[in-house]
Amino acid sequence: MPAFWVIAEHNADGSLARISAEAATLARSLAAAAGGDSEAAGIVVAADPGHAAEQLAVYLPRVVAVADAAAAGHAWAVLAAERAAAVIGDAPDAVIILGAGPDGRDVAGMLAALGGRGVLVNATGAAWDGRLTVEMSVFGGKLITTSGFTAAGGIVTLRPNTVTAEVGPAAGTVERRSAAGEPSIPLVAVLDQVAEVGAAAPIEEARIIVSGGRGVGSPEGFDLVREIAAELGGAVGATRAAVDSGWVPYSQQIGQTGKIVKPQLYLALGISGAIQHKVGMQTAETIVAVNRDPDSPIAEFADLLVVGDLFEVGRAMLVALRARSG
Amino acid sequence: MHIVVLTKPVPDPAAAAERLGPDGRLDRAASPSVVNGNDEYALEAALKLTEAHGGEVSLLTMAPAGATDTMRKALAMGATRGVLVTDPALAGSCVRSTVQVLAAALRDLTFDLVFAGADTSDGGGGIVAAGVAALLRLPYLSNAARIEPDPVSGRVQVRRITATGYDLLEAPMPALVVCTQVLGEPRYPSLKGIMSARSKEIATRSLGDLGLSAEAVGGTVATTQLLGTRRPPARGATQVVRGSAEEGAREIVAFLESRRLI
Ligand SMILES: Cc1cc2nc3c(=O)[nH]c(=O)nc-3n(C[C@H](O)[C@H](O)[C@H](O)COP(=O)(O)OP(=O)(O)OC[C@H]3O[C@@H](n4cnc5c(N)ncnc54)[C@H](O)[C@@H]3O)c2cc1C
Numbered sequence: 156m157p158a159f160w161v162i163a164e165h166n167a168d169g170s171l172a173r174i175s176a177e178a179a180t181l182a183r184s185l186a187a188a189a190g191g192d193s194e195a196a197g198i199v200v201a202a203d204p205g206h207a208a209e210q211l212a213v214y215l216p217r218v219v220a221v222a223d224a225a226a227a228g229h230a231w232a233v234l235a236a237e238r239a240a241a242v243i244g245d246a247p248d249a250v251i252i253l254g255a256g257p258d259g260r261d262v263a264g265m266l267a268a269l270g271g272r273g274v275l276v277n278a279t280g281a282a283w284d285g286r287l288t289v290e291m292s293v294f295g296g297k298l299i300t301t302s303g304f305t306a307a308g309g310i311v312t313l314r315p316n317t318v319t320a321e322v323g324p325a326a327g328t329v330e331r332r333s334a335a336g337e338p339s340i341p342l343v344a345v346l347d348q349v350a351e352v353g354a355a356a357p358i359e360e361a362r363i364i365v366s367g368g369r370g371v372g373s374p375e376g377f378d379l380v381r382e383i384a385a386e387l388g389g390a391v392g393a394t395r396a397a398v399d400s401g402w403v404p405y406s407q408q409i410g411q412t413g414k415i416v417k418p419q420l421y422l423a424l425g426i427s428g429a430i431q432h433k434v435g436m437q438t439a440e441t442i443v444a445v446n447r448d449p450d451s452p453i454a455e456f457a458d459l460l461v462v463g464d465l466f467e468v469g470r471a472m473l474v475a476l477r478a479r480s481g
Numbered sequence: 482m483h484i485v486v487l488t489k490p491v492p493d494p495a496a497a498a499e500r501l502g503p504d505g506r507l508d509r510a511a512s513p514s515v516v517n518g519n520d521e522y523a524l525e526a527a528l529k530l531t532e533a534h535g536g537e538v539s540l541l542t543m544a545p546a547g548a549t550d551t552m553r554k555a556l557a558m559g560a561t562r563g564v565l566v567t568d569p570a571l572a573g574s575c576v577r578s579t580v581q582v583l584a585a586a587l588r589d590l591t592f593d594l595v596f597a598g599a600d601t602s603d604g605g606g607g608i609v610a611a612g613v614a615a616l617l618r619l620p621y622l623s624n625a626a627r628i629e630p631d632p633v634s635g636r637v638q639v640r641r642i643t644a645t646g647y648d649l650l651e652a653p654m655p656a657l658v659v660c661t662q663v664l665g666e667p668r669y670p671s672l673k674g675i676m677s678a679r680s681k682e683i684a685t686r687s688l689g690d691l692g693l694s695a696e697a698v699g700g701t702v703a704t705t706q707l708l709g710t711r712r713p714p715a716r717g718a719t720q721v722v723r724g725s726a727e728e729g730a731r732e733i734v735a736f737l738e739s740r741r742l743i
């Protein structure tokens with residue numbers, strides 16, 4: 156019976172990344188569905204993995220924490236891939252789950268090459284049905300495919316907000332190990348870590364996203380977008396037009412060349428809904444748009460479209476929201 | 482400075498005509514093919530660097546034979562030449578095969594840097610480049626917002642975008658860098674570029690040329706398989722609100738309340 160492994164990511168402060176709690180929840184439910192002696196386990200690789208490992212053990216019966224001093228001054232993916240490969244071994248029936256963000260992708264690609272394993276990417280769902288079946292959304296959301304591995308196992312990258320993280324019945328064990336041996340892939344030195352002002356919470360994980368487009372018109376215009384996001388407890392997103400204009404950092408861009416998000420609410424202000432933007436946000440559970448053009452493409456896939464000026468409607472919305480909470 | 486850019490022809494997402502054929506593979510006849518949008522950023526970054534430091538940009542593509550048409554568009558932007566790995570046995574390849582084939586083709590090329598796009602628009606997961614770097618034991622620098630190679634020291638520095646800002650990475654060349662849109666808008670091919678692209682070399686390589694066999698890579702040894710497809714659930718009709726800003730705002734708040742979002 157297969158083993159389901161999660162290779163966990165951690166935040167800059169050493170805490171567990173939310174996507175990894177989601178991946179762990181999925182691994183646990185797949186192992187339960189597969190039955191027999193299948194197990195779910197996690198791996199944390201960091202200079203000091205303790206904190207993230209304890210947090211991961213809330214979701215999984217077993218966590219291997221690999222302390223690797225090299226992780227302090229070097230890019231993480233190589234170390235994570237090599238150390239995880241050593242823990243997992245070459246069992247062909249291992250199912251390895253990672254987040255579909257930049258770090259998870261890097262590790263997935265390396266692990267696939269090191270172990271000759273198959274990869275199913277950007278999963279929007281996974282189930283055990285005598286075998287692992289993985290759903291993904293393709294062709295700009297026009298089609299949902301279900302795929303499997305031809306071998307007993309493989310690697311899955313999981314989209315954020317696909318699974319709701321739920322703690323396990325009992326806290327798991329944390330097994331501490333130290334890294335052994337030189338990695339076969341060259342390490343890349345991290346000379347400096349720079350925090351940029353205005354870098355916001357990762358939008359892939361946000362439950363609510365308030366997004367602005369060209370219609371917002373200026374960097375100052377985004378203050379209103381930020382205010383509404385703060386009032387709703389959400390994150391700020393943007394179209395490429397807004398990013399290219401320099402109003403918002405690229406990290407907030409949603410769409411084909413930006414991030415793919417799946418929030419519960421997507422509030423689009425001054426966004427036309429071009430196909431390249433749509434592919435990044437169309438699986439939001441609820442889409443609300445404010446646009447002065449009733450014929451913009453977003454009118455075809457929003458749940459609610461308010462025809463009007465985004466500044467007027469946005470300010471009135473703030474008043475209404477504050478009155479409600481006040 | 483010699484840079485190889487990994488470029489994949491993909492169905493044009495703007496045409497929105499993608500579909501699967503009866504064999505469960507992409508129906509390539511259904512859609513016009515374009516250079517993957519993210520690969521154009523990588524190509525643009527490579528062209529700028531060779532303009533600054535001298536040298537050449539080569540394209541490396543694994544695709545059906547007809548891909549030369551799409552490659553010409555990238556040559557028109559300014560790449561010097563292209564290498565197309567094409568073989569009937571590669572139809573239906575999975576990520577593992579793509580990684581092995583691109584790695585094998587790169588072993589025959591000389592380069593200081595390999596550039597790749599962040600991911601492919603036809604369902605790619607942004608993982609091929611990491612796999613290629615792992616197989617070739619190349620330093621791997623991803624999510625790049627700035628790339629500064631130093632031909633004198635033989636090292637490259639990259640700003641890697643992180644959740645909170647960026648990490649400054651450094652590695653010896655040759656190295657593989659995954660590019661992002663932040664590097665800058667791709668140029669439009671000039672008329673002169675389009676004319677000269679017609680006579681630029683596109684070398685084709687078969688699996689045999691690369692010393693690979695159809696027992697090792699390609700459709701027959703795919704690691705993943707399509708089991709089924711379905712249409713996504715249709716979104717409900719759009720509720721349209723016209724009226725004063727206050728009415729609009731009230732409707733939004735009521736709607737969010739009704740869906741228990743606030
Ligand atoms: C290869 C490629 C990749 C791309 N990748 C992405 C991507 O990842 N993400 C992305 O977003 N785009 C991407 N694009 C760009 C995309 O095609 C669109 O150009 C872009 O999404 C448009 O952004 P927008 O909706 O903000 O601007 P516009 O299309 O200009 O729309 C602005 C909207 O605001 C409305 N408006 C203006 N003023 C107001 C006001 N005061 N009140 C209310 N409404 C107002 C207008 O009616 C209009 O509908 C990509 C394009 C290409 C070619």
Ligand SMILES: Nc1ncnc2c1ncn2[C@@H]1O[C@H](COP(=O)(O)O)[C@@H](O)[C@H]1O
Pocket residue numbers: 486487488489517519520541542543544579583596597598599600601604605606607608609610
């Ligand atoms: N068949 C291919 N030929 C050339 N380059 C490719 C191919 N597939 C993927 N790549 C490169 O790898 C990047 C990531 O692809 P993917 O992992 O498929 O999303 C792309 O942006 C390309 O630069």
